[in-house]
Amino acid sequence: MGAAAMKARNPRTGEEDYDFLESSREEIAATAARLREAQGEWDTIGPAGRAVVLTRFADAIDAHAAEIAGALAVDTGRGTVSMIEVQGCAGNIRRWAQRGPELFDRLDVEAHPSATPGVEIVTNYSAFPLFGAIAPWNFPVILSHIDAVPALMAGCAALVKPSEVTPRFVEPMRKVLAEVPELPLAYVMGAADVGQALIEEVDYVCFTGSTATGRKVAEAAARALIPANLELGGKDPMIITASAEPDWAAGVALRASVVATGQACQSIERVYVAREIAEPFLKALVAAAERVELTWPDAAKGHLGPFIFAAQADKVQAHIDDARNHGARVLTGGEVEVLGGGKYLRPTVLADVTPQMTVMREETFGPVIPVTIYDDIEDAIAQANDTEYGLSAAVLAGSLDEATAVGVRLDAGAISLQDGAMTSFVGDATNQSRGCSGLGPSRMGDTGMLRFLRERALIRQMGDPLPIDAYAERGEG
Numbered sequence: 001m002g003a004a005a006m007k008a009r010n011p012r013t014g015e016e017d018y019d020f021l022e023s024s025r026e027e028i029a030a031t032a033a034r035l036r037e038a039q040g041e042w043d044t045i046g047p048a049g050r051a052v053v054l055t056r057f058a059d060a061i062d063a064h065a066a067e068i069a070g071a072l073a074v075d076t077g078r079g080t081v082s083m084i085e086v087q088g089c090a091g092n093i094r095r096w097a098q099r100g101p102e103l104f105d106r107l108d109v110e111a112h113p114s115a116t117p118g119v120e121i122v123t124n125y126s127a128f129p130l131f132g133a134i135a136p137w138n139f140p141v142i143l144s145h146i147d148a149v150p151a152l153m154a155g156c157a158a159l160v161k162p163s164e165v166t167p168r169f170v171e172p173m174r175k176v177l178a179e180v181p182e183l184p185l186a187y188v189m190g191a192a193d194v195g196q197a198l199i200e201e202v203d204y205v206c207f208t209g210s211t212a213t214g215r216k217v218a219e220a221a222a223r224a225l226i227p228a229n230l231e232l233g234g235k236d237p238m239i240i241t242a243s244a245e246p247d248w249a250a251g252v253a254l255r256a257s258v259v260a261t262g263q264a265c266q267s268i269e270r271v272y273v274a275r276e277i278a279e280p281f282l283k284a285l286v287a288a289a290e291r292v293e294l295t296w297p298d299a300a301k302g303h304l305g306p307f308i309f310a311a312q313a314d315k316v317q318a319h320i321d322d323a324r325n326h327g328a329r330v331l332t333g334g335e336v337e338v339l340g341g342g343k344y345l346r347p348t349v350l351a352d353v354t355p356q357m358t359v360m361r362e363e364t365f366g367p368v369i370p371v372t373i374y375d376d377i378e379d380a381i382a383q384a385n386d387t388e389y390g391l392s393a394a395v396l397a398g399s400l401d402e403a404t405a406v407g408v409r410l411d412a413g414a415i416s417l418q419d420g421a422m423t424s425f426v427g428d429a430t431n432q433s434r435g436c437s438g439l440g441p442s443r444m445g446d447t448g449m450l451r452f453l454r455e456r457a458l459i460r461q462m463g464d465p466l467p468i469d470a471y472a473e474r475g476e477g
Contacts, residue, residue, distance in 0.1 A: 014341025127155030132202030234391030243398025256420025316366030390434025
C-alpha cells in the first residue's frame with residue numbers, strides 16, 4: 001500500500017475540491033514506531049504531568065478553534081454545529097485532564113491477603129502502549145478524539161485514522177499538535193486499507209461507525225489478538241406516554257431526531273406515542289418540522305445542512321420510499337432535494353408505519369421521524385425493544401417517576417428521561433451498548449479511561465516457597 005492521492009467532496013457543492021495523501025503502509029509503521037518510542041516518556045511523567053500537557057492541548061485547540069471549525073464546516077456543511085463540536089472536544093480534553101489524576105489516586109495499589117495462605121497480592125497498572133482509533137465522518141473532530149484522549153490520559157500513545165470523507169480538520173489539528181510536541185498523538189489518512197494497517201500496528205483499537213464495518217474491525221482485531229471497542233449503529237426509540245404534554249413532546253422529539261440532519265448515532269429513529277395524545281402530538285410535530293429551515297442558499301441561516309456523505313441521502317430516500325410503498329403516510333417532507341450540488345432533506349414525519357418496514361428495522365441516519373401510535377404501554381415497550389440494536393433510547397412522560405419506570409425496561413445502554421439523545425452532550429454517564437450497537441467497555445464515564453489500564457498481579461510470597469519435595473511421589477493411591 002503506497003501513498004496515493006485522494007480527494008474529499010464538499011457536501012454543499014458536490015465538488016471534490018480537497019486533495020490529500022493516503023498514508024502508505026511504511027508511513028503508518030514508522031508513525032507507530034515513533035509513537036511507541038515516545039510512549040515511555042509519556043508514561044513516566046505520570047497522571048499529573050499528562051494532565052498538564054492535555055490542558056495545553058485543549059488551550060491550543062481553543063486558539064485554533066476558528067480554523068479547525070472552518071475546515072470542519074466545509075466537510076460537514078454545518079457551521080454552528082462545527083464550532084460546538086470543536087469547543088466540545090476541548091471541553092472533553094479538560095474533563096479528562098481533571099478527572100484522570102483523581103482516578104489514578106483511587107486505584108487500589110495496597111497489598112491484600114490471598115486465599116492462598118502466606119501470600120499477598122498487589123495490583124500494578126500499566127497502559128496499553130499504543131492505542132488506535134478509526135473514526136467516522138459524521139462528527140469528525142469529537143469522534144477522532146473521544147477515545148484517544150482518555151487513552152492518552154491513561155498513559156497510552158494514540159494513533160488515529162479520521163474518515164477519508166471528512167479529512168480537512170486534520171491540517172489545522174496538526175498545527176495544534178506542533179505546539180504540544182510532548183503529546184504522543186498522530187493521524188494517518190486514508191480508507192479501509194489504512195484502517196487495516198492501523199489495527200496491525202496497535203495494542204488496542206476503538207472503532208465508531210456502522211455495524212457492518214464494525215464486524216470487520218472486530219475480525220481484524222481478533223486476528224491481531226488485541227482488544228476491540230466498538231461503538232456502532234442504533235435505531236433509537238422514544239416512548240411518549242399519555243400523560244406527556246403534546247406540544248412539549250413534539251419539540252423534544254423533533255430536535256432529538258433531526259439535529260445535524262439526523263446524522264448522529266444517538267438520533268431518535270422511532271417514536272411511539274400514546275393514542276390519547278397522538279392527534280395533538282402529530283399536529284404539533286408536523287407544524288414544528290415545517291418551521292425548520294434548510295441552510296440553503298445561505299449557509300449561515302437555517303437549521304439543517306446537507307447530507308455529508310452523498311450515498312447516505314440515497315439510502316434515506318430508499319427508506320422513505322419503502323415506507324410509502326408499504327402504506328405509510330408522509331405527513332411532511334419526504335423528498336431529498338438537490339440544491340447547488342448538495343443533497344438536503346427537510347424533516348420528514350411518517351405515520352401509519354409498521355414494524356416490518358425498512359425505516360423501522362434498519363438505521364436510517366437522516367432527519368426522518370416514523371411515528372407509531374400505541375394503546376398499551378406494554379406493547380410500546382415491546383415494540384421499542386424489538387430491534388437488533390441497543391445503543392440508546394428515550395422516554396417522555398408527565399413526570400420523571402413515570403418516565404423512569406418505563407426507561408428501566410428498555411433494552412439499551414443509555415436512556416434519556418424527559419429529553420432525547422442526551423448522550424450527545426453527557427459524557428460522564430457510564431453505559432454499555434446492547435446487541436449490534438457495540439462491543440466492549442463503556443467509552444463514557446470513568447470506564448472511558450480505566451479500560452486502557454492493564455492489571456498486573458504482583459504475587460508476594462510472605463513465607464517459605466514450597467520445595468520440590470512437596471511434589472514428590474509417595475507411592476500413594
